[in-house]
Amino acid sequence: MTDPLPNGTPLDVDLVRAAQAGDAGSLGLLLARHQAAMHGVALAVLGHGPDAQDAVQEAALIALRRIGDLRDPEAAGPWLRMVVRNVCRAQLRKKSAVPVAELEGFAAMDRSGGPPDPADVLDGHVLRDWIWSALERLSPGLRLVTMLRYFTDVTSYEEIALLCGTPVGTVRSRLNQARAQLAGGLARTGDQVHDDVATRTARHRRLAEETMVAAHRGELASAWADWRSPRLEVTWPTGKHTDLDYLGFSFTRDVSEGVRQKLLNVVAGREVVIWEAAIISPPEDPFHCPPSVVWVHFLDANGDGRLRLYHPRHR
Structure with missing residues (x-):
């Protein structure tokens, strides 16, 4: 008792x-x-x-x-x-x-x-x-x-x-x-005021969806004009570092070869935003690309910062 x-x-x-x-x-x-x-x-x-x-x-x-x-x-x-x-x-x-x-x-x-x-x-x-x-x-x-x-x-x-x-x-x-x-x-x-994460996540999901649509039209850079800087540094899964223009070129090239990305998940913090997307290769070349990609956006007040891309291992 x-x-x-x-x-x-x-x-x-x-x-x-x-x-x-x-x-x-x-x-x-x-x-x-x-x-x-x-x-x-x-x-x-x-x-x-x-x-x-x-x-x-x-x-x-x-x-x-x-x-x-x-x-x-x-x-x-x-x-x-x-x-x-x-x-x-x-x-x-x-x-x-x-x-x-x-x-x-x-x-x-x-x-x-x-x-x-x-x-x-x-x-x-x-x-x-x-x-x-x-x-x-x-x-x-x-x-x-x-x-x-x-x-x-x-x-x-x-x-x-x-x-x-x-x-x-x-x-x-x-x-x-x-x-x-x-x-x-x-x-x-417990008694402090907290951000509304649902609103923030919804905003970033909308940005992600709009970006994917624009990127499939070859307009990645313009889709990011309001929230990412053209000075963005991109780190690829291989460790290579490029700029935003190269990312747009690479995405457009993949699209021309029949590759598409489908957004699956958005995790939105104030300084880090993560997108998870499936990569759909063309039927005639099913191994053209890895099956998925993670976009990790590191944000700062000016929209600069970094973007890191990663291909998860699939078990």
């Missing part, structure tokens, strides 16, 4: 309902209240060491995204312990630290039609804007690996390392730091 709470202290059921209504601070308080029990589960499964703390942090992020799925607010404690237990089991299976959205029992998306739009992943979850505001507070290096890992189809440490040009160990370290900062930031930032 648990000790009674002091007068005026909100019950778990009150905190759950407030969190489900969009109050990140209430979720932070709920997690703080159950942190010891969650850590106890992690220690029991994984033993003493950093893996146990990582599991608790991962579980906090799952709770952040999945609190709306908790149908019985009075069962918050058992639910949180179950989340930790599932995270620990995933670690023991050694599946390269399975992404949050793919953990057993907590699948948040259907990937059968390609990676989902992050707004779709988080729509219906009123803490969505908090999540994205918290992501924006991460350093650029932490933010990029987190966006890739949890919101795109580039999920393995090895592929993220290739795209970012960093060692695999650095990717692991950055993801661990990002999880710790996101989990620790719940209580500190």
Whole structure:
């Protein structure tokens, strides 16, 4: 039997309902209240060491995204312990630290039609804007690996390392730091005003769709006139560096040879925007191009910055 709470202290059921209504601070308080029990589960499964703390942090992020799925607010404690237990089991299976959205029992998306739009992943979850505001507070290096890992189809440490040009160990370290900062930031930032990520994502999806249409007409540079600079530096999957004119020339050449790109996913931060697209080669030459491409846009106030292209490995 648990000790009674002091007068005026909100019950778990009150905190759950407030969190489900969009109050990140209430979720932070709920997690703080159950942190010891969650850590106890992690220690029991994984033993003493950093893996146990990582599991608790991962579980906090799952709770952040999945609190709306908790149908019985009075069962918050058992639910949180179950989340930790599932995270620990995933670690023991050694599946390269399975992404949050793919953990057993907590699948948040259907990937059968390609990676989902992050707004779709988080729509219906009123803490969505908090999540994205918290992501924006991460350093650029932490933010990029987190966006890739949890919101795109580039999920393995090895592929993220290739795209970012960093060692695999650095990717692991950055993801661990990002999880710790996101989990620790719940209580500190719950009462702050956050960006409307749905509006931002919709704007960038519209830009991406308009760009693809224009690029297929050979007008890539003009389509980017309002939001990307002609001084843009483009890094290709081979590591070659070119300018925007060469990108337009290359896209137009592929189109003339029957190649098309189909936009699948847009992940929109304030400083990093990621597009995922399928590449459709002509029927008579099905291996003309790799089957997909990731466009990683690094933005700055003047529309300069960089663009990095990457071809994911398909398993």
